[in-house]
Amino acid sequence: LKALQDAYAEEPFVHVTDHTFYRGLAAAVLRSTARGADARRFSRALRQSMRLLREWAREGPDFVHMLTFLEAEKALLKGRASQADALFLQAATTALKQGFIHHAALAHERRAQSLSNQRRDLDAATAIGHAIGLYRQWGALAKCAQLDS
Numbered sequence: 001l002k003a004l005q006d007a008y009a010e011e012p013f014v015h016v017t018d019h020t021f022y023r024g025l026a027a028a029v030l031r032s033t034a035r036g037a038d039a040r041r042f043s044r045a046l047r048q049s050m051r052l053l054r055e056w057a058r059e060g061p062d063f064v065h066m067l068t069f070l071e072a073e074k075a076l077l078k079g080r081a082s083q084a085d086a087l088f089l090q091a092a093t094t095a096l097k098q099g100f101i102h103h104a105a106l107a108h109e110r111r112a113q114s115l116s117n118q119r120r121d122l123d124a125a126t127a128i129g130h131a132i133g134l135y136r137q138w139g140a141l142a143k144c145a146q147l148d149s
Contacts, residue, residue: 017056021066021103024049028073046074065094069107081118085111092130105134109147 027045034042053067072087088111095104112127128147135143 017053017063017066020049020052021070024053024070025073028070028077031077046070046077050074061094062098062100065091065098065100065103065107068094069103069110072107072110076114081114084114088114096134101134101138102140105131105138105140105143108134 024046027042027049031039031042031046050067050070053063053070056063057067068087069091072084072091075081075084075087088107092104092107092111095101095107108127108131112124112131115121115124115127132144132147135141135147
């Protein structure tokens with residue numbers, strides 16, 4: 001991790017930030033059902049991803065939404081659903097402003113899943129509708145079909 005931080009401390013390449021973001025997201029999702037050593041490993045991966053994105057977000061606005069998204073996932077893991085809801089919305093809004101339509105769609109999709117888990121079906125349907133609209137705008141028609149079903 002230290003070598004990666006040093007190598008990209010100044011100006012990270014897009015593929016590195018994307019990898020860091022998706023690694024953190026995957027770790028958060030896997031952490032939600034993991035136990036023992038696996039849970040600790042996924043928590044560590046989430047923390048590492050958040051640490052890197054926090055550093056990069058200080059340098060440029062393109063990375064802020066990624067950090068906010070992972071903060072939403074962390075809030076979910078801690079059982080703070082209303083905080084997660086607000087953070088997912090913030091991440092989606094910021095992602096759209098920066099031109100990351102696919103990240104905004106994903107934030108709405110994850111928010112919808114969280115709302116559904118809380119049995120807030122009307123809010124979940126609205127969130128999934130936003131996700132579908134953004135995925136459609138991005139050109140991910142197969143994803144739209146998957147979410148429609």
